[in-house]
Amino acid sequence: MLFERPGGGEKAILIHLHTQEMDEREDPQEFQELAHSAGAECVAFIEISRYQPSAKFLIGSGKVEELHAQVKALQAELVIVNHTLTPSQERNLERALECRVIDRTGLILDIFAQRARTHEGKLQVELAQLDHMSTRLVRGWTHLERQKGGIGLRGPGETQLETDRRLLRIRVKQLKQKLEKVRNQREQARRGRQRAEVPLISLVGYTNAGKSTLFNELTHSLVLAADQLFATLDPTLRRLELPDKGRVVFADTVGFIRHLPHKLVEAFRATLEESANADLLIHVIDAHEPERMLQIEQVLKVLQEIGADKIPLLEVYNKIDLMDDVEPQIQRDDNGKPQRVWLSAQNNQGLDLLIKAIDELLSDDIYTGTLRLSPSLSKLRARFFETNSVQKEQIDEQGNSLLTIRISQIDLSRLLTKEHLNKDTFLQEYTI
Numbered sequence: 468m469l470f471e472r473p474g475g476g477e478k479a480i481l482i483h484l485h486t487q488e489m490d491e492r493e494d495p496q497e498f499q500e501l502a503h504s505a506g507a508e509c510v511a512f513i514e515i516s517r518y519q520p521s522a523k524f525l526i527g528s529g530k531v532e533e534l535h536a537q538v539k540a541l542q543a544e545l546v547i548v549n550h551t552l553t554p555s556q557e558r559n560l561e562r563a564l565e566c567r568v569i570d571r572t573g574l575i576l577d578i579f580a581q582r583a584r585t586h587e588g589k590l591q592v593e594l595a596q597l598d599h600m601s602t603r604l605v606r607g608w609t610h611l612e613r614q615k616g617g618i619g620l621r622g623p624g625e626t627q628l629e630t631d632r633r634l635l636r637i638r639v640k641q642l643k644q645k646l647e648k649v650r651n652q653r654e655q656a657r658r659g660r661q662r663a664e665v666p667l668i669s670l671v672g673y674t675n676a677g678k679s680t681l682f683n684e685l686t687h688s689l690v691l692a693a694d695q696l697f698a699t700l701d702p703t704l705r706r707l708e709l710p711d712k713g714r715v716v717f718a719d720t721v722g723f724i725r726h727l728p729h730k731l732v733e734a735f736r737a738t739l740e741e742s743a744n745a746d747l748l749i750h751v752i753d754a755h756e757p758e759r760m761l762q763i764e765q766v767l768k769v770l771q772e773i774g775a776d777k778i779p780l781l782e783v784y785n786k787i788d789l790m791d792d793v794e795p796q797i798q799r800d801d802n803g804k805p806q807r808v809w810l811s812a813q814n815n816q817g818l819d820l821l822i823k824a825i826d827e828l829l830s831d832d833i834y835t836g837t838l839r840l841s842p843s844l845s846k847l848r849a850r851f852f853e854t855n856s857v858q859k860e861q862i863d864e865q866g867n868s869l870l871t872i873r874i875s876q877i878d879l880s881r882l883l884t885k886e887h888l889n890k891d892t893f894l895q896e897y898t899i
């Protein structure tokens with residue numbers, strides 16, 4: 468889909484540095500895609516090799532002079548550096564090059580600012596932008612350029628308050644309060660969903676794997692699916708009826724990316740926490756991508772960090788239309804459980820198989836049984852009632868509650884802590 472370039476395509480020179488010291492963390496190819504995604508018109512891509520980064524400019528002063536000449540010759544408005552710059556490196560470069568300079572964090576924040584769709588996402592981005600800006604306030608260009616807008620200057624943070632640290636602190640406080648409120652509302656909505664026993668299925672995956680495309684196809688919703696990184700920043704929820712399981716909620720989440728600047732991990736985390744509450748994760752993988760193993764690893768690492776690694780997971784190998792001799796199919800594990808579905812979201816091939824696999828996994832996942840809870844476990848008893856999973860209750864002569872429950876395995880494991888399981892005198896389990 469053609470996407471209107473924000474900012475009218477500022478002329479940008481991209482700098483990627485190779486050094487002996489820094490490991491080759493950032494990928495030059497991905498960097499160009501990110502810059503393109505932000506709306507930059509790349510007039511030069513320069514790779515510089517250096518033994519170690521310079522404290523003053525990151526790159527050597529000789530290179531800075533060459534770069535200055537190029538900025539003039541190409542009439543570049545912006546230089547984007549594919550690394551994290553200290554505030555003083557950024558300032559020194561701006562003075563020497565006589566144009567704006569932003570680093571990788573600034574670039575990614577700009578993309579986030581353009582893509583945030585929900586209220587919460589916008590608040591998160593603004594907070595991260597203000598944080599990034601707070602160390603970079605003393606700048607000649609700030610005031611003037613901000614009125615024009617441009618990469619690194621857009622988004623909710625572009626009011627006049629950047630010149631005043633005191634106002635900045637007040638704004639940060641306000642934003643944190645607003646975020647808290649929005650999070651509470653979301654938490655309530657989540658509880659409501661749990662009470663109504665609607666399973667949540669969360670699509671996760673590396674950026675550009677095709678989550679939004681799959682989400683659109685699955686839900687016929689109008690979620691943006693564009694050939695750009697981060698087409699989604701906020702989890703977006705849609706309802707869908709599955710043939711067997713009935714009503715479920717699908718969540719599309721933000722794409723993961725390698726080496727996300729540290730400051731942004733927090734902003735990301737909140738949007739991803741939704742995934743930690745899912746009953747099933749669909750891990751969308753670009754089957755045609757040579758680096759897919761690295762991408763899978765990265766996604767699994769993030770899932771572990773947000774405590775979502777125990778949730779049942781179904782892999783979707785997407786984009787099989789780009790591969791030879793691969794047919795839509797379900798791959799199963801030794802127990803016959805669906806493990807991986809090969810499909811093409813774009814060509815709508817194999818979606819029926821995915822729906823079948825989801826249906827199977829969700830239906831398989833129900834625990835039915837009777838638990839005996841001693842009176843000291845009244846809190847746990849109340850939680851079962853809250854989640855609407857109690858089918859019958861009897862009280863025995865000792866005052867224990869005999870609860871017949873029907874609940875998903877994942878919710879059951881969430882409710883039962885290690886302590887409950889260890890004290891088997893408090894809890895006995897009878898399978899019906």
Ligand SMILES: Nc1nc2c(ncn2[C@@H]2O[C@H](COP(=O)(O)OP(=O)(O)OP(=O)(O)O)[C@@H](O)[C@H]2O)c(=O)[nH]1
Nearest residue numbers: 675676677678679680694696697698699722812813
């Ligand atoms: N050939 C092919 N392209 C696909 C398929 N599914 C998605 N794409 C393309 O892949 C690109 C990325 O798709 P998105 O759905 O935006 O990916 P995403 O995972 O949501 O991306 P982020 O929002 O960055 O996380 C788009 O250009 C899609 O058209 C597919 O099955 N086959």
